Structures are given as C-alpha cells and as structure tokens.
Amino acid sequence: MLKASVSHVLRRLVVCYREGAKARGVAVASEGRAEPRLEARRAEEEVLTGEGKTQEQHGVQFGRTGGTRTHRKMPPKKICIVGSGNWGSSIAKIIGHNVKASNRFDPYVNMWVYEEMIDGKKLTEIINTEHENVKYLPGHKLPRNVVAVPEITEAVKGAKILVFVIPHQFIAKLCDQIKPHITEGTIGISLIKGIDEGPEGLKLISDIIREKLEIEVSVLMGANIANEVADEKFCETTIGAKNEANGVIFKELLQTPNFRITVVQESDTVELCGALKNIVAVGAGFCDGLGFGDNTKAAVIRLGLMEMVAFAKLFCKGEVSSTTFLESCGVADLITTCYGGRNRKVAEAFAKTSKSITELEEEMLNGQKLQGPQTSAEVYKLLQKRDMVNKFPLFSAVYQICFEGKEVKEFITCLQNHPEHM
Numbered sequence: 001m002l003k004a005s006v007s008h009v010l011r012r013l014v015v016c017y018r019e020g021a022k023a024r025g026v027a028v029a030s031e032g033r034a035e036p037r038l039e040a041r042r043a044e045e046e047v048l049t050g051e052g053k054t055q056e057q058h059g060v061q062f063g064r065t066g067g068t069r070t071h072r073k074m075p076p077k078k079i080c081i082v083g084s085g086n087w088g089s090s091i092a093k094i095i096g097h098n099v100k101a102s103n104r105f106d107p108y109v110n111m112w113v114y115e116e117m118i119d120g121k122k123l124t125e126i127i128n129t130e131h132e133n134v135k136y137l138p139g140h141k142l143p144r145n146v147v148a149v150p151e152i153t154e155a156v157k158g159a160k161i162l163v164f165v166i167p168h169q170f171i172a173k174l175c176d177q178i179k180p181h182i183t184e185g186t187i188g189i190s191l192i193k194g195i196d197e198g199p200e201g202l203k204l205i206s207d208i209i210r211e212k213l214e215i216e217v218s219v220l221m222g223a224n225i226a227n228e229v230a231d232e233k234f235c236e237t238t239i240g241a242k243n244e245a246n247g248v249i250f251k252e253l254l255q256t257p258n259f260r261i262t263v264v265q266e267s268d269t270v271e272l273c274g275a276l277k278n279i280v281a282v283g284a285g286f287c288d289g290l291g292f293g294d295n296t297k298a299a300v301i302r303l304g305l306m307e308m309v310a311f312a313k314l315f316c317k318g319e320v321s322s323t324t325f326l327e328s329c330g331v332a333d334l335i336t337t338c339y340g341g342r343n344r345k346v347a348e349a350f351a352k353t354s355k356s357i358t359e360l361e362e363e364m365l366n367g368q369k370l371q372g373p374q375t376s377a378e379v380y381k382l383l384q385k386r387d388m389v390n391k392f393p394l395f396s397a398v399y400q401i402c403f404e405g406k407e408v409k410e411f412i413t414c415l416q417n418h419p420e421h422m
C-alpha cells in the first residue's frame with residue numbers, strides 16, 4: 001500500500017516536472033521516444049532517485065528499450081570535430097546543439113582548430129570567448145559547449161567519436177598525430193570531399209583514416225553548402241555506413257529538422273560522389289565563364305553524372321548501385337555544386353581571367369581550399385594508369401585546363417565529342 005502511494009507521488013512529480021519543462025520550452029520525452037533532452041532527463045532522474053545527484057553523477061545512465069527503463073552502463077561518448085573551416089564550423093553548430101539533446105553523447109564537444117592569428121588574436125581564443133568562427137563562418141554563433149582546441153593531441157583526448165572535416169590534403173599528417181591517442185571502440189565519420197591515389201590505385205579519404213587509425217569510418221556527403229546549412233535552410237544529406245549501428249549513432253548526432261539524413265550502406269559510392277562532383281562543378285564554372293547558358297550546364301551535369309557512375313563502377317572495391325546516385329550525395333549534390341559553391345565560382349573566374357587556380361584560390365577564398373582541381377589531378381593519374389583518359393573526357397579536360405594550359409574553350413569541344421553521343 002505504502003509502496004503504491006510512494007510510486008504514485010513520484011509519478012505525479014514527474015508529470016509536474018514535465019509540464020514545467022514544457023512551459024520553459026524544454027522538450028520532454030514522450031513514452032517510447034528514444035532520448036529525452038539532457039536537462040529534462042537530469043531533473044527527471046533527480047526526482048526518481050530522490051537525491052540531488054543525477055544518475056550520471058552516480059556513473060550510471062538510463063537508456064530505454066521499447067519504453068522500459070533500463071540501466072545502460074555506457075558512459076556518454078565524447079565527440080571531437082577535427083576541423084573548423086566553413087563546413088566544420090557549420091557542423092559544429094549542429095553537433096553542439098544535438099549532444100545536449102541526447103544522453104548518448106558527452107555534452108561538451110572539442111573542435112580542433114588550425115591556429116591562426118586574426119587581428120592579433122588567436123582564432124581559438126576568439127571562438128572560445130565570442131563563440132563565433134569569425135574567419136570561416138562569420139555571423140553565426142556556435143553553441144557554448146563547443147570548445148576550440150589548438151592542439152590536435154589535446155582535442156582528441158578521450159574522444160570516442162571523431163568527425164573529420166578538413167581539406168583532404170591535410171588528413172594523412174593529422175592522422176599520424178592522432179594515432180597514439182586512439183582508444184578501443186573509437187569510431188569516425190568523414191565529411192571530407194576528395195580522393196587520393198595509393199600504390200594499388202584509388203584511395204578514398206576514409207580508407208586513409210581507416211588504415212592509419214584502425215577504426216571504423218563512415219562518411220557523410222550531400223547537397224550541403226555550408227552557409228546554407230548554418231542558416232538552417234532545409235536540406236538533405238546521406239550517411240554511408242558499412243556498420244549499421246554506427247549509422248544510427250551518426251544520424252542521432254547529426255540530424256535536425258532542417259538537415260535530414262538518409263543512411264545507406266554503400267559508403268564508398270557515397271564518398272566517391274562527394275569527391276567527383278567537385279570536378280564537374282569546375283566544368284560548370286568554365287561554361288559560366290565562357291557565357292554559356294542553363295542548357296549547357298544541364299548537359300555538363302548529365303555528362304558529369306555519367307562519368308561519375310562509370311568511374312565509381314570501375315574503381316570502387318565494393319558494390320556500386322545506381323540508386324545511391326539518386327540520394328542527396330549524388331545528383332542533388334551535383335546540381336547544387338554546379339550552381340553554387342566555390343569550385344564553380346573560381347572556375348568561372350579562371351575562364352574570364354588569365355590568373356592561375358592557385359592565385360584565384362588565394363584571392364577569392366579567404367583561406368578556404370578548393371577541392372575540384374586537385375581531385376581532377378588525382379583522377380587523371382588513375383585514368384592515365386589504366387589508359388582510360390579518352391573514356392572520361394569531361395574529367396580529363398578539367399585537369400588539362402587547370403594544370404596543363406589547355407584552352408578553356410576546349411571544354412566545349414570535349415562536350416561536343418563526348419562518347420555519350422557517338
């Protein structure tokens with residue numbers, strides 16, 4: 001009897017707390033929902049344990065399985081975002097908010113920042129005091145639980161989830177620095193768009209991370225121009241996760257009402273889409289610079305897509321299905337990059353001026369890096385090795401125009417003679 005009335009009082013207290021929390025604008029878990037918001041959960045646990053201490057402080061966490069409360073002795077996973085450019089900072093905004101809403105993650109997020117001086121002040125200090133990456137994502141406040149750390153070894157300490165988001169040319173060196181600090185069970189996700197070339201052919205950036213750190217690596221690619229994501233304009237994205245459980249974790253970490261995620265298993269195809277579309281975007285920029293219109297751009301997008309599919313089928317180790325190209329990482333990312341984005345913009349300027357890609361990158365991008373021309377160079381090397389340059393005229397022309405002095409107007413000749421029309 002006494003037991004029943006105590007439990008009744010406790011239930012009433014929880015209901016009262018929930019109502020109070022709703023009034024304060026805090027989301028509260030409805031029955032059966034996976035994860036209540038951190039604040040609500042803490043207070044709820046305080047009520048249920050009858051002490052000032054939360055379950056977390058006891059070293060025990062609550063999880064829910066099918067609506068039944070269970071004790072899950074899993075410490076919250078610490079996240080480290082490796083990178084803090086335009087995309088890195090936008091994703092930090094999402095992660096910073098999402099970790100507060102889940103008991104799966106540690107509520108503080110480290111963000112490794114390549115240290116730079118901005119008007120005599122360290123960028124990390126600016127981020128940690130003003131909560132804004134004034135160089136790479138000006139005008140957006142980062143959540144206060146995102147902590148900028150200049151030392152990579154310090155940033156990754158204790159992290160169980162690593163989010164890689166740096167220009168791909170820096171990844172190998174960083175992984176070497178990170179390796180001694182990796183602990184068992186750490187997983188990674190790469191948001192990096194690019195490829196590399198290894199002794200046996202194509203090397204994906206996720207392959208480099210996997211091999212160097214010996215961890216499982218998923219990828220996230222999609223039609224996601226960083227500033228628009230930071231502005232919380234609706235978009236979709238794709239996670240490629242060979243391990244389904246990791247896909248679930250990353251979806252929980254990264255999805256928001258305006259950043260909708262589909263998880264697929266064909267991780268290599270997803271990643272290749274993210275890298276190859278930047279080459280096509282350079283071609284689209286050439287056409288803009290030459291004064292061609294939307295019909296031409298549509299042709300570049302279509303022919304570019306055909307080359308992306310053919311390249312993936314030839315060079316991917318795993319399965320390549322056409323449906324993956326219909327995800328956000330495929331055709332959607334290709335379209336957005338051929339209309340917006342830095343690769344298109346710099347390529348347009350390249351077609352209109354006599355300046356080199358490197359000069360334009362320095363002049364136009366304020367420290368941001370271009371991926372398209374460099375990816376075209378990696379792809380070209382692979383095509384040459386396999387004697388397949390002629391089968392990929394769009395990819396090859398982008399490389400030859402960027403690096404070998406081929407005239408930009410020759411790009412149109414390459415489209416006119418594309419094997420698709422022969």
Ligand SMILES: NC(=O)c1ccc[n+]([C@@H]2O[C@H](COP(=O)([O-])OP(=O)(O)OC[C@H]3O[C@@H](n4cnc5c(N)ncnc54)[C@H](O)[C@@H]3O)[C@@H](O)[C@H]2O)c1
Pocket residue numbers: 083084085086087088089113114115136165166167168170191192193194224225226227367368369370371
């Ligand atoms: N920006 C986007 O819209 C977008 C969207 C999706 C994916 N991506 C991909 O995300 C990755 C990161 O892009 P971003 O936009 O965050 O970066 P960015 O190009 O905006 O910035 C460059 C970053 O590189 C860092 N850096 C400079 N020199 C370095 C060095 N020597 N070592 C290590 N880091 C150095 C800078 O501090 C800065 O954080 C790229 O692969 C890009 O293709 C970008």
